[in-house]
Amino acid sequence: MTDEKTNEKRDFIRQIVAEDIRTSKWDGEVCTRFPPEPNGYLHIGHAKSVCLNFGIAAEFGGKCNLRFDDTNPVKEEPEYVESIKEDVRWLGWDWEDRLYFASDYFQQMYDYAVELIKQGKAYVEELSAEQIREYRGTLTDPGKNSPWRDRPIEENLDLFERMKNGEFPDGSKTLRAKIDMASPNINLRDPVIYRILHAEHHRTGRKWCVYPMYDWAHGLEDSIEGVTHSICTMEFENHRPLYDWYLDQLPVHHPQQIEFARLNLSYTLMSKRKLQRLVQEGYVNGWDDPRMPTLSGLRRRGYSPASIRNFCDVIGVNKFYSTVDMQLLEHCVRQDLNKTSPRVMGVLKPLKVVIENYPQDKVEYLEAVNNPEDPGAGTRQVPFSRVIYIEQNDFMEEPPKKFFRLAPGREVRLRYAYFVTCTDVVKADNGEIIGIRCTYDPATRGGDAPDGRKVKGTLHWVSAEQAVDAEVRLYETLFTKENPEDVAEGDDFTDNINPNSLEVLADCKIEPCVKDLKPLSRVQFERNGYFCVDPDSDENRLVFNRTVSLKDTWAKIQKKQKK
C-alpha cells in the first residue's frame, strides 16, 4: 500500500517524513498527533488534519496520538471531548491507548516554566493586558521593554508560585518569556507563557489557577509525547520560531513543526465561530444538521467515512490558499455509495397510476436486483398491483423533445415489472393532473418484451397498497454563493444563506423493504439519489435525508432547452 505512493507523488509533508526515515533522523520513528481543543465540533476541515496525521502514521509504520489541547478552561467542555472522539472513531481511525490531555501535563509544564525563570529567561509581568498591548509596538514599530522585565530571579520565582497558588486575581499578572521586544516577529516580543485564570477546568477542576498559553503548552505536549512531526495549519507558521525557541531552552525532545494550508470548501464555511452562529441563530437545526459541514452533520446527511477519507486523500496537501469545489466531495460520496448502497424504489412526488387492465385485487411479487454493482447483494421481491405511484415529473402531457418518459399514448417500462402505455389523463377541476390511467402488457412481465420491442424510458414505481409513507428532506447548499463571505458592504455571511437549502417532502411513497431500516442506513432511491435514514424516524414515521442526487443528464438537457 505504501508502495503505491511513490516518492514523486507524495505531498511535501510525506516527503519530509520519508526523508527523515531514510536518514534515521528520529531513529526511523514516526509519531504524529491530532490535537483538537475540545471547544466545538469537528468539521470536514478537521477531517483533513485527522486523515493527514493518522494517515501518515499508518503509512509509515508510526503512531498517531489523539490529544486534547485543553489549556483554556473557560472554553472547553467534556461534551466536545466525547463528540470529537466519536467523530475520529467514525472516520475509521484508532488512537489505541494513546488518548492524551494537555491538562495531564500541567505540572510538568509548570516545572519547566520554573526552570525557564531560573535561567533568567522569564519574568512575572504586572502590566495590564492593555498596557502589554501598548508596549508590544505594531507591525512596523518595535515594542519596548516592560518595567518588570529585569526583576530578580528570586522575586519571579516567588511571584510565579503565588500566581499558581491563587493569591492574585485574574489578569493582574502574567508570566512572560524574555526574548526580544524589537523582533520583527511579534510572537517573539516577550510572549505570555502563563495567565491567571480562576476557572473550573473540565478535568483538573480548581487545582490550577494559572494556565499555559498555546505556544508554551503545545511544544511541550509534543515533546513529552515524543512526537516527531508536529503538523499544523499555516497560521502557526509565524509561531514556529517561538515553538523552537521554547524547546531550545530546555533539555527536551524537540519535534519538527510542519505547516499546511487548511481546507476551504465552496459554498460552505469552516470557521468554528461562524458555524456556531448558524446554530445559535437558528439558521440550521443544530451542529448535526445535515447541511452543516461538521462530521456529525455529514454523517447524518449520509456521507460514509470511506468517502470522506477518500476526499481527504484526493484534495492533497499544500501550503497555499485554495478552495476545493463542493462537487469533488459529492463525486467522492457518489463513487463510494454507488458501490455500497442497496437500491430501492422510492417515489418522492407521487402521481397515481391506475392500470386499467390489471386485475382488481391481485398482488404479485417481482424480483429486483439489490445492487447491480455488487452481485453478492442479491435480489428482493417487490409488490406490484393495479394502483401504483410514479414520479410526477416522469409524466408530461405535452412532452418536449428528448423526453423519454411517460406521455399520452406512449409506452415505457416500469422497472422490473411491465411495459405500460398511458391511455388517459385524470385532472382536477382546476386542470391540475391528479392521476393517469394506463394499460399493461402481461407478456412483458419482469421488464422485457418477448417480441423484442424496445422502450426509451424506464420508470421507478411503488405499489400504492404496500407503499411505506415517508418524509424526505432534500438539501441544497447552505449558501447561495461559492464564497459565503462575498458580501456587500455592511452585510455578513448570513445574508448569503440559501433560503431553499431545505425542502421537506411530506408524503413520499417508498417500497416496503425499507420498513425496518435503522437510523443512518444508506440506500439509493433509484433514479433519485442516495438517501440516509434520519434519526428523527420513529415507528410511525420514516424520515430520509438525501445525501446527494444522482448525476442527472436530463436536468442538464432541460436547462439547455429552457435557454
Place this chain on the structure above:
RNA sequence: UGGGGAAUAGUGUAAUGGCAGCACGACUGACUCUGGCUCAGUUAGUCGGGGUUCGAAUCCCUGUUCCCCAGCCA
C-alpha cells in the same frame, strides 16, 4: 508601510534542470431494465518581465497579486 508564507487548465493537485501529467467539472459519443454506473474522446494551464542553460514550472534578478501575524484564544 515590518516580518513570515505562497502563486501550474474553470477547480484541486503532480512533475524537485529533461515529453507539463492526473482527478473533478464542462462538452461529444457508445452502452444501458437507473437519463445512474461503465467506456471512448474533446476542452483547457506554468502570475508578468528579464537572465543563466543545449534545455527552466523548477535556478538567479525584478515586478505583480494573494494569505497570515499587533489575544492574558488555539
